[in-house]
Amino acid sequence: NAGVTQTPKFRVLKTGQSMTLLCAQDMNHEYMYWYRQDPGMGLRLIHYSVGEGTTAKGEVPDGYNVSRLKKQNFLLGLESAAPSQTSVYFCASSGDRGRSGQPQHFGDGTRLSIL
Amino acid sequence: SQQGEEDPQALSIQEGENATMNCSYKTSINNLQWYRQNSGRGLVHLILIRSNEREKHSGRLRVTLDTSKKSSSLLITASRAADTASYFCATSTQGGSEKLVFGKGTKLTVNP
Numbered sequence: 001n002a003g004v005t006q007t008p009k010f011r012v013l014k015t016g017q018s019m020t021l022l023c024a025q026d027m028n029h030e031y032m033y034w035y036r037q038d039p040g041m042g043l044r045l046i047h048y049s050v051g052e053g054t055t056a057k058g059e060v061p062d063g064y065n066v067s068r069l070k071k072q073n074f075l076l077g078l079e080s081a082a083p084s085q086t087s088v089y090f091c092a093s094s095g096d097r098g099r100s101g102q103p104q105h106f107g108d109g110t111r112l113s114i115l
Numbered sequence: 116s117q118q119g120e121e122d123p124q125a126l127s128i129q130e131g132e133n134a135t136m137n138c139s140y141k142t143s144i145n146n147l148q149w150y151r152q153n154s155g156r157g158l159v160h161l162i163l164i165r166s167n168e169r170e171k172h173s174g175r176l177r178v179t180l181d182t183s184k185k186s187s188s189l190l191i192t193a194s195r196a197a198d199t200a201s202y203f204c205a206t207s208t209q210g211g212s213e214k215l216v217f218g219k220g221t222k223l224t225v226n227p
Contacts, residue, residue: 031213042219101146106157
């Protein structure tokens with residue numbers, strides 16, 4: 001049972017380059033989330049999705065775009081990477097629509113460095 | 116913006132001792148959750164307590180919630196070296212979208 005899988009695990013980019021981070025979940029969860037984790041800052045929500053074909057902004061959405069074309073996948077894109085986007089990115093998913101208060105399941109993160 | 120704030124930021128104890136971490140938050144919540152993060156890994160859900168509950172237990176974990184003080188505590192009894200990790204509280208302030216707002220975490224070190 002894979003749970004939440006993030007690819008790639010590590011990446012180094014140059015300023016201005018673009019890339020896409022992929023998140024896949026095999027638990028048939030409705031909700032998916034992208035967070036970034038910086039030292040001393042905890043996790044901050046970038047974007048989230050409440051179902052296939054839907055996306056919404058979180059706390060720190062600027063510089064990122066997302067897509068949820070399939071229920072099991074949630075993609076995070078950086079169109080023009082900046083050094084301030086150096087961080088560890090976590091994807092999470094949670095369960096069924098209409099049931100409140102469910103735990104989120106996390107991937108092991110993508111460590112992204114922008115030079 | 117951070118909703119939950121954990122205290123202390125770091126805690127070092129000996130194996131077998133109890134560890135207590137506190138979380139304070141600012142606005143009304145639907146539920147509060149605690150997560151553990153081992154170094155280099157993703158977060159793992161530990162326990163969820165709803166706003167109408169005051170205490171919950173799960174194995175060696177005990178969580179309390181005081182909505183009048185907007186605070187929660189996580190107690191780990193008889194700690195083990197394997198409990199060494201960062202612990203985060205997260206609050207849910209609206210239903211439906213199931214968004215969580217995380218605190219900055221408490222780094223727990225359990226010395227053998």
